[in-house]
Amino acid sequence: MVDFAETPLDRYLRFARRSMFLLLIVALTLGSLGIGFAFRPDDPMLLSASRMIPIVIAILGAGLAGFARRSGLRVGSSESETALRDEWRQTILARAFRVAFLILVIVQVPLAFCFTSLPVLRALLAMAVSTITIAVVTFAGTYLVLDRN
């Protein structure tokens, strides 16, 4: 097994990957809650879960910030600049955007059929939430898959 010494740049890339994973989890959670509300607006379990969401996001964000502090990552450092301007990162971001856009266009009609049983306002809410969720999840998921090597 080859042992690579971890450079500050590697740590920054790991941080970026974790942030994207966090975005994926938060988008999935919020999306599920939003769609849940559209179908069952008075569900007590959903209501209590929605109260917990800001706390969970704050804990996850604090965890990520703690990781950045422990790793000695600073905004504006040469490593962060290198990572941000890295061409492979730009390429996979562009690919992830394209995939997310394509999926978003394709799922619009099937999604509309999913919400035909709902009243107009709630169907609109469900469409909006599901569209945003699918876009963010597809984008973050594609990025993570392409960035795995």
Place this chain on the structure above:
Amino acid sequence: MGGELKNTLKVQRAVKDLTQADLAERARVTRKSVNAIETGRMVPSIVLALRLAGALEVPVETLFRLEEDGLGEKATVEESRDSTGQS
């Protein structure tokens, strides 16, 4: 208009006895970028190509070449004819 970009990054790296991480550090990119270029998954920009060539101390033409259906071969034959003075 097509053509595939071929590179000799791996060979040049081996000549200089550099790892992907070493080359990435010299060229101020990530190791993933070097790996993606080396395996042909990404076509670098002119700036990055020049930076990699500079880091490996070779001309950019040594590092990258465009392979088009027979065109590369034709160009090489014509160049060698010119240099030997054949018509």
